[in-house]
Amino acid sequence: MLGGMDLPDRTRHLTAIGLLLEPVRRALYDYVCASGREVSRNEAAEAAGVQRTLAAFHLDKLVEAGLLEATFRRLGERRGPGAGRPAKLYRRVPAEVAVSVPARDYQAVAHLLAETVERTGADLELYKSARRAGEVAGQEAAATATGPVEVEGVLAARGYEPYRDGAVLRLRNCPFGSVMRAFPSLVCGMNLALVQGLLTGMGTGHTARMEPAASRCCVAVALGGPSKVYED
């Protein structure tokens, strides 16, 4: 989509983002997102430390604004009369919401550049650039850190939404959205090089490897010493 959004879309996106200013609503939204799964009103309310009805009010506002989606599911085993109502479960919508002022169309330029890299076969050059950029950013992060540099913090600041899975850091969010979906090999290869560069620049002993899964970023960070690209 080239150019800016038309008026109704822009208003809708502005409204949605504006809704996140409210601190309780923001806390509920963040909790649902960080869980990486469906969350019930009761669970979110407890996590945010608010009453259930207030949580429901905010969560439903977020659904109305298109930031969350809701489904109904029976949580327990019982079926039939007397089994109780299905629970309303909330989850982040896959679609992104963004507004910029003045209008910016980074998607258009990213798609064109990716298409050109792919067409000219410049994959390896892109990975080289990404690795260098990662190293520079990693060095900067290490230089500005008050203590030892925190890998999770650096990755979180870049939008990856890292979470621990044993001795591995997994990344819930792919920051490259539609460009990745259009050019998966190229963008995921770029991403691996970028994260590897970051880790090197930060001076950590961690290694990044490809571990694609449908619902998250393709890269995982093995904490600790170097490992093979894949563990069998």
Added chain:
Amino acid sequence: MAEPSRYHLAQLNIGRWRVPSSDPAHATSVADFMALLDPINALADRSPGFVWRLQTEDGNSISIRPFHDPDILVNLSVWESLEALRDFVYASRHLDVMRRRREWFERLAEAYVVLWWLPAGTIPTVDDAKRKLELLRLAGPSPAAFTLRQPFPVPDADTLAGNDARV
């Protein structure tokens, strides 16, 4: 639950060695690819929605030369759906092979991947596949020959019954 589709998805992709097979440096340059060949083929075989792939008794298709060029390889396979193919290509260990393709394969100026629908249970021939690639190169993506980036849906019964000579 959707009923099983009456159509499967065939795909052909071709590649030309970056370092020609006649070059003494060839074997070293493709060593990593060769090491990945069996594991990735085995992964395909057990991936959800995998139906069939072209192979010789070596268990792969790298000795097949349908383009009469010693350096052009082909990969021909059939899947139950677009999603099954996409999941294997981009959401499995296969993604890492895609990431590294330029280490082993030259950039090709023309289309090098083509997808098409065929009746479930049909196995495409290499000649079928070559024709589909030619069609894509001439006419761009269409219901008869398309790409993962510009897919077309399963044809309805009327159109395919008309087009298909095998049924």
